[in-house]
Amino acid sequence: MRVNLTVNGEARQADDVWPGESLLYVLRERLGLPGAKNACEQGECGSCTVYLDGTPVCACLVAAGQAEHRDVRTVEGLPGPDGLDPVQQAFLSAGAVQCGFCTPGLVVAVHDLLARNPTPSDPDIREALAGNLCRCTGYENIVAAVKLAAGA
Amino acid sequence: MTSTQRQPTQSQPAQGQPTQSRVQDAAQRSVGTASPRIEAWDKVTGRAPYAVDHPVPGAAYAWVVQSTVARGVVVDVDTSRALAEDGVLGVLWHGNAQRLESVGDPELMVLQSARIAYRGQVVAVVVATSPEAARAGADLVRVREDGMTSDTVLRIDHPALYQPVQVNAGYPARSAIGDVDAGLAAAAVRVDATYRTPAEHHCAMEPHATTAFWERGCLVVFDGTQASTAVSETLAGLFELPPQSVRVINEHVGGGFGSKGGPKPNVVLAAMAARLVGRPVKLALTRQQLFAVAGYRTPTIQRVRLGAATNGRLLAIGHDAVSQTSQLSEFVEQSAVLSRHMYAAPNRLTTHRVVALDVPTPVWMRAPGECPGSFALESAIDELASAGNWDPVRLRIDNEPAVHPEEQIPFSSRHLVQCLQEGAERFGWTDASGRVVRDPRPAVRRDGEWLVGTGVAASTYPSLTWPSTALARATADQRFDVEVNAADIGTGARTVLRQIAADALDVPIAYVEITVGDSAIGPATVAGGSMGTASWGWAVTKACRLLRERIERDHGGRVPTGGVAVRADTTLEIRDRPEFSRHAYGAQFCQARVSTMTGEVRVDRLLGVFAAGRIVNPTTARSQFIGGMTMGLSGALLERSVLDSRTGDFVTGDLAAYHVAVSADVPRIEVAWLDEQDPHLNPMGVKGIGEIGIVGTAAAVANAVHHATGIRVRDLPIGLAQMIGKLH
Numbered sequence: 001m002r003v004n005l006t007v008n009g010e011a012r013q014a015d016d017v018w019p020g021e022s023l024l025y026v027l028r029e030r031l032g033l034p035g036a037k038n039a040c041e042q043g044e045c046g047s048c049t050v051y052l053d054g055t056p057v058c059a060c061l062v063a064a065g066q067a068e069h070r071d072v073r074t075v076e077g078l079p080g081p082d083g084l085d086p087v088q089q090a091f092l093s094a095g096a097v098q099c100g101f102c103t104p105g106l107v108v109a110v111h112d113l114l115a116r117n118p119t120p121s122d123p124d125i126r127e128a129l130a131g132n133l134c135r136c137t138g139y140e141n142i143v144a145a146v147k148l149a150a151g152a
Numbered sequence: 153m154t155s156t157q158r159q160p161t162q163s164q165p166a167q168g169q170p171t172q173s174r175v176q177d178a179a180q181r182s183v184g185t186a187s188p189r190i191e192a193w194d195k196v197t198g199r200a201p202y203a204v205d206h207p208v209p210g211a212a213y214a215w216v217v218q219s220t221v222a223r224g225v226v227v228d229v230d231t232s233r234a235l236a237e238d239g240v241l242g243v244l245w246h247g248n249a250q251r252l253e254s255v256g257d258p259e260l261m262v263l264q265s266a267r268i269a270y271r272g273q274v275v276a277v278v279v280a281t282s283p284e285a286a287r288a289g290a291d292l293v294r295v296r297e298d299g300m301t302s303d304t305v306l307r308i309d310h311p312a313l314y315q316p317v318q319v320n321a322g323y324p325a326r327s328a329i330g331d332v333d334a335g336l337a338a339a340a341v342r343v344d345a346t347y348r349t350p351a352e353h354h355c356a357m358e359p360h361a362t363t364a365f366w367e368r369g370c371l372v373v374f375d376g377t378q379a380s381t382a383v384s385e386t387l388a389g390l391f392e393l394p395p396q397s398v399r400v401i402n403e404h405v406g407g408g409f410g411s412k413g414g415p416k417p418n419v420v421l422a423a424m425a426a427r428l429v430g431r432p433v434k435l436a437l438t439r440q441q442l443f444a445v446a447g448y449r450t451p452t453i454q455r456v457r458l459g460a461a462t463n464g465r466l467l468a469i470g471h472d473a474v475s476q477t478s479q480l481s482e483f484v485e486q487s488a489v490l491s492r493h494m495y496a497a498p499n500r501l502t503t504h505r506v507v508a509l510d511v512p513t514p515v516w517m518r519a520p521g522e523c524p525g526s527f528a529l530e531s532a533i534d535e536l537a538s539a540g541n542w543d544p545v546r547l548r549i550d551n552e553p554a555v556h557p558e559e560q561i562p563f564s565s566r567h568l569v570q571c572l573q574e575g576a577e578r579f580g581w582t583d584a585s586g587r588v589v590r591d592p593r594p595a596v597r598r599d600g601e602w603l604v605g606t607g608v609a610a611s612t613y614p615s616l617t618w619p620s621t622a623l624a625r626a627t628a629d630q631r632f633d634v635e636v637n638a639a640d641i642g643t644g645a646r647t648v649l650r651q652i653a654a655d656a657l658d659v660p661i662a663y664v665e666i667t668v669g670d671s672a673i674g675p676a677t678v679a680g681g682s683m684g685t686a687s688w689g690w691a692v693t694k695a696c697r698l699l700r701e702r703i704e705r706d707h708g709g710r711v712p713t714g715g716v717a718v719r720a721d722t723t724l725e726i727r728d729r730p731e732f733s734r735h736a737y738g739a740q741f742c743q744a745r746v747s748t749m750t751g752e753v754r755v756d757r758l759l760g761v762f763a764a765g766r767i768v769n770p771t772t773a774r775s776q777f778i779g780g781m782t783m784g785l786s787g788a789l790l791e792r793s794v795l796d797s798r799t800g801d802f803v804t805g806d807l808a809a810y811h812v813a814v815s816a817d818v819p820r821i822e823v824a825w826l827d828e829q830d831p832h833l834n835p836m837g838v839k840g841i842g843e844i845g846i847v848g849t850a851a852a853v854a855n856a857v858h859h860a861t862g863i864r865v866r867d868l869p870i871g872l873a874q875m876i877g878k879l880h
Binding site for chain 1: 189191198205284285358359438641642643775783816820
């Protein structure tokens with residue numbers, strides 16, 4: 001089947017999509033956007049978090065067909081014309097990046113958190129990001145990055 | 153105090169100032185500063201390519217089929233229905249797979265025989281035009297297995313337990329000094345306790361994955377590995393290729409923690425599959441498949457016996473460790489080795505025994521040996537302190553050895569006492585004068601429904617170094633290219649090696665380009681054993697210094713138009729180092745609380761103070777310490793791989809069932825380090841920091857839980873089951 005969707009502001013089409021394919025697979029393998037990562041394939045780790053019509057979702061749990069005529073925004077689409085999104089910049093400044101595999105999903109999740117709650121408390125942050133696993137950082141610098149972005 | 157200043161130089165580098173001039177060598181300007189992570193921009197924008205992110209035209213996809221019995225043989229594989237599936241290009245199994253040349257690791261002899269040695273072993277691979285077609289094809293492969301009775305449970309009384317010749321890292325399996333039984337008999341206070349640690353899985357965020365293709369007889373591989381030199385050498389051996397015909401690229405690796413410390417079945421299978429279908433193949437194992445295929449930390453059962461005189465001096469230390477291996481190869485976790493040097497005692501005995509079960513082969517996992525071993529030893533020290541009514545910090549300090557207590561060789565540097573003292577003061581265990589202000593009584597501090605307590609444990613990890621090569625090149629426009637086949641698995645290796653190079657070249661960091669993660673650069677050691685910075689950094693330093701010398705000597709200080717290049721190899725320097733006991737040390741303090749209503753265990757606070765030589769980059773170092781401590785906390789409270797004894801299957805085989813700490817589980821973690829100068833290590837004076845953070849954490853948590861509740865947990869992880877019904 002063919003899937004028509006908007007990705008990072010551009011109208012895109014994916015052809016020969018198997019009905020069982022995930023949005024994650026379409027993004028990574030058919031549309032050349034490997035930013036969202038596949039680390040568990042069943043919605044446990046958050047590494048594939050993208051926006052679907054403005055709501056963060058695990059792209060591995062969205063069937064490709066569900067994205068028809070919808071708006072998807074991935075980590076690749078976060079930077080604006082002036083450069084990195086403040087969340088991305090905060091991840092750099094706070095040293096919140098290690099192996100980087102969880103980073104794209106976390107950046108999207110933090111972007112969403114700050115859109116909903118511009119001044120989150122420490123427990124707010126830790127609870128909001130509890131669905132995004134990171135095995136390297138111990139979360140300390142990620143929490144620092146959220147606070148930095150919130151103050152930006 | 154020797155060369156160590158009392159005051160840690162940097163505890164909050166992310167918010168504080170860059171480190172002050174701790175580096176005395178005037179030429180060293182970059183080392184010691186919080187140089188930003190080089191590849192972080194690529195990672196926050198999603199542009200950093202991992203093993204299966206590289207765009208490869210015409211790629212096919214592979215999907216593995218795994219055994220469903222723990223022991224037996226593959227009788228037959230029917231591929232006809234799979235091959236009829238739309239998009240399926242081929243199916244590999246032992247009946248049609250190409251023969252591989254043995255390189256000594258039976259785990260890598262994939263699809264070479266009908267034998268099944270563990271449940272989840274790869275018995276077939278389907279290659280198709282999409283991963284979904286490959287997966288559908290894998291479902292249609294009919295594997296007829298003849299299963300036999302299997303033996304999958306580690307027991308302390310297992311009749312097949314034996315003492316190996318060596319344990320991991322080449323240590324002898326047994327060490328004995330004096331007479332432990334006599335020492336225990338003479339002791340005024342004794343502990344004799346048995347501790348259990350579970351199987352654990354690394355759960356690096358990037359599952360093991362490979363892209364492989366053959367090009368004019370050469371094999372090119374993108375592999376998520378900690379060791380692309382070892383992977384390339386192994387592939388050359390397995391496929392009988394000249395070494396220069398194999399190239400393994402690991403530019404970005406999504407974590408490893410030991411699970412990617414050597415070649416795994418995925419890289420071999422991807423290469424076989426690519427040869428079968430004559431096009432590039434991507435093979436990404438799923439999270440669930442990893443639990444059998446990619447290794448795990450062995451469960452351990454450890455008996456620790458301690459005996460002390462009335463003054464708290466240890467008279468005897470006994471540590472007997474039991475672990476498991478597979479039927480394929482012998483892997484012996486070196487759990488009791490740390491007890492050979494942590495504390496002084498005249499009578500000592502450490503032993504290791506292992507049993508081969510019908511299970512996957514265990515592998516290294518962050519601080520192999522020291523991590524499970526420290527849970528046992530550091531819990532037992534706490535039990536001794538309770539039994540003798542001694543302060544646990546003081547007890548450790550009182551048993552500080554002057555030299556390595558078993559080998560009688562000097563420590564290159566050792567500041568465990570200072571770590572304990574510094575940590576105790578920062579944590580509020582002692583006051584500014586060093587007087588203990590912690591109330592030692594267990595189960596007396598209440599905060600509403602919660603019982604609150606504090607605990608301490610010591611940490612250690614060897615400071616290893618392994619030969620490596622590096623290349624340094626100067627161009628006429630005053631730029632420098634430095635190449636070393638390091639693997640940056642998230643540690644910051646790329647960033648710190650550039651800092652080291654800049655200082656060795658005596659130029660600002662902006663003049664230096666660094667390239668890592670490609671076996672074509674030349675041989676270099678694994679990102680493991682906390683030895684990356686020491687090993688690669690030594691080769692980089694040597695290459696850069698030689699380059700400077702050559703520019704001065706041969707070119708009068710001016711780089712000629714064609715540039716100058718130097719390659720360095722550190723084999724001889726490392727071989728000729730004098731004998732020292734080289735280890736990093738640390739102390740970890742924990743405050744934990746346990747709900748009297750639910751039995752829930754929470755950690756409020758963790759503090760680690762470490763003495764690990766020179767710290768090259770305070771930002772990346774702090775992350776490494778915190779990350780290690782967090783994994784230790786996760787192991788203390790959450791992580792346990794449960795093997796079903798009937799099937800030999802890890803039933804906790806995904807991230808829904810195998811719990812790792814999430815942000816909401818982790819408290820604020822504080823880290824500090826001492827300014828340790830050690831001239832006996834390497835030109836940079838670094839000890840390695842990737843693993844020590846996880847060592848001792850679980851004991852610090854368990855000791856805090858005991859202080860909170862009076863309940864001694866000797867079986868990880870600490871959970872509701874050990875609390876409920878025992879709280880008052």
